[in-house]
Amino acid sequence: MTAARGRTGRPPLTEERKAAIRLEIARAAVDLFVAQGVAATTGEQIGQAVGVSARTVWRYFPSKESCVRPLFSTGIDTIATALRQWRPGRPLEEAFDHVWARDAALPGPDVGALLRLTRSEPGLRAVWLQTHDEAEPAFARALAERAGLPADDVRPAIRAAMLNAALRAAVEHHAYRTTEPGADPATARADLAATLRTALAVTAAGLT
Known part of the structure; x- marks a missing residue:
């Protein structure tokens, strides 16, 4: 009999952790916007400041400007x-x-x-x-x-x-x-x- 395979990979993020990541991204985006302006800031830079990929940034936000929304809301x-x-x-x-x-x-x-x-x-x-x-x-x-x-x-x-x-x-x-x-x-x-x-x-x- 073949043993049932357990779930592999990382466990899914909780809603609290997702909210925390959004807030981390928002604060990093603000720091970069203030330091160098919105036009000069990239998704890659925002991700690097938080320790995530640009792909992760875009998974949470549709645009770099929208990254700041958690602070406004x-x-x-x-x-x-x-x-x-x-x-x-x-x-x-x-x-x-x-x-x-x-x-x-x-x-x-x-x-x-x-x-x-x-x-x-x-x-x-x-x-x-x-x-x-x-x-x-x-x-x-x-x-x-x-x-x-x-x-x-x-x-x-x-x-x-x-x-x-x-x-x-x-x-x-x-x-x-x-x-x-x-x-x-x-x-x-x-x-x-x-x-x-x-x-x-x-x-x-x-x-x-």
């Missing part, structure tokens, strides 16, 4: 959860105080550097805007669930668009004026959290 699920848990009668900005208190929930310096590049790199700008476009339905679903409204009600969609625009404007505002190298990270995070809180306060009148 960080926090979408956290924001949607905070919206669902936003208590009736409480200011919108208070719903996110516990979120902004966690450093991991705030966009880091690499995102700031990326956003500054989006002003001169249309490909990166497109990825940034697409990420927000894809986040909007998640915010709308959360707001509809919170208000007990049907998913196809237009009001959560409009409120989600307002919230989405406010968050994007706040992060861009912070990134565009935070250009000093060697700035204290704690001060920068506190300033970003304050800017986001202000944006939410300004938006709240249209969401309540």
